Amino acid sequence: MEIKLRPGDTLWYYSQLFMVPLNLILDSNPSVNPNKLAVSETIQIPGFESQVHQIKHGETLWKIAGVRNISVDSLLLLNQQLNPNNLKVGDEVLIPNRIIKRFVDGKKKYDYSSLQEDINRLKKVFPFITVHTIGNSVLGQNIEEIKIGKGTKNVHINASFHANEWITTPIIMTFLNDFLLSLTNATTFRNVRTMPLYQSVDLSIVPMVNPDGVNLVLNGPPEGQKEKIISINEGSIDFTGWKANIRGVDLNNQFPANWEIEKERKEPKGPAPRDYPGDTPLSEPEAQVMAELAKKEQFDRLLALHTQGKEFYWGYEGLEPAESRTLANEFSRVSGYKAIQNVDSHAGYKDWFIQEFRKPGFTIELGKGINPLPLSQFAEIYHDTTGIFLASLYM
Structure with missing residues (x-):
């Protein structure tokens, strides 16, 4: 105001x-x-x-x-x-x-325009946050980072690396809205005082890494791209199984952490709705943006939000620091999610982050079922994961 x-x-x-x-x-x-x-x-x-x-x-x-x-x-x-x-x-x-009530409406099909509308209002009502365009998608949509806090502990959370896992975006945007309300109204958030967190943490949120893919799943292919995209989708106009960016590259298989292993064993050998790691690591603009962001901001810990499984992965090749286990135990305690140290997977953002910086990284698999998860799970997912988000700030 x-x-x-x-x-x-x-x-x-x-x-x-x-x-x-x-x-x-x-x-x-x-x-x-x-x-x-x-x-x-x-x-x-x-x-x-x-x-x-x-x-x-x-x-x-x-x-x-x-x-x-x-x-x-x-x-x-x-x-x-x-x-x-x-x-x-x-x-x-x-x-x-x-403003005492949340205005982010996460219980809807949350596409790129929904995100932009909410970012604009959050910036207007809570002008102590900053919003930066850190890069662009294949189709030129802005990939934006929201920053809040004045502390020295750098925490990063991202969502919607995978297109049909778009529910992760309204989940983190709802958390952000509630966190900001607790600050301006001097209230607790899940019994946690948030002003000390604001003063001690520099929180970075990229709420939609893959805007083109999210729009494809929710709204269908854009004009001028239909024939090519339907061809990648093997002739189907059902895009509910689409995880990749608009060029058919799986962004969470794009990072130089044993990328060659994923390239060799992944079944798609060309653009596909999911799992194709690209011709080279970091070939896609969205992946390049996220790699540059981590290098620039030197995060102390990272959470990548995905669906599904009600579990999270916190190790990579034994390179994770001892602090990761402590965080994983707390995340599991506050959420009920299963903590898994290692899985047979490479080239993900979390994998590369741990390898590159030797700092705690987590892939959080929200909810349970078949992607895209239904909005009927929204309240349960939000309840379960809010504790993880807060713990990532206060631990």
Whole structure:
């Protein structure tokens, strides 16, 4: 919510007026010098949206404040051009509306446009987060990273490497929404105080690694690509089994961690709906983006969200650090998911991360059943995995 600074006001006063932690106001206004505030300077207040209200007969700002349990001064602040003693029926006033409920709707077919809509609103309501376009998909869709927190522990979570595992995206976006609400409303999240996590962790989220593939599964092939994509799909117009990117390359078989083994033994020898590792490692732009991100940001731990199995994998070739076992035990405790150290698989993002950086990496297989998992499992998956996400931050 935007306001205009008045003479004599301070950011500390706004923190008290709106009952929002001062550090979140400071982080929402990085270009503002709190010691040299300028009158009429625009200030972002996180956790609020302004609503337009039409004055009814007999209404005053004082009556509106009383009915809504807000400060009269908050109304005066938002309506500085208005004469509060000369209100007329039909006049429009802005009212600060505290956001206390989740607005990310994860229980729907969550395609790229759904993600963009939610990212835009999250950025508007919680301007202390940052959103970066870190690269583009084959079809030019933005691959975006959302960052939150001011700490030194770098944690990364990604979702939708695989197209028909798209439910992982609304799961992590719902978590993000709930986490942000707990910060601006100073509430706990699953009995965890989140402000200490915000202050100690730098959280990176890439909610949709494979936007082209997700759109294909949910919306069908784009114009101009139908014939080629249907051919890759062996003539079928049913794309529910499609895991790959739009070129038929499985992005989670693209990383240089014994890639040659996967290349040799995988059955598809050319573009396919799933399992084809490409002609070379890191041939696909989406995989290149994720490799460069890890190299640039030097994450301390990584969670890659997939479906399905209610289990997770935490080792690779004995290269994982001792810390991984401790984390795995806690993840299993809080979720009920089975912890599996090693599987006969290579070339995944988690595999490469452990090999490259010798830091904890996890592939989390959400839910159980046949991909794509039905939305009827959403609530159960979210309940089970929220503990994992929080543990990855506080451990």
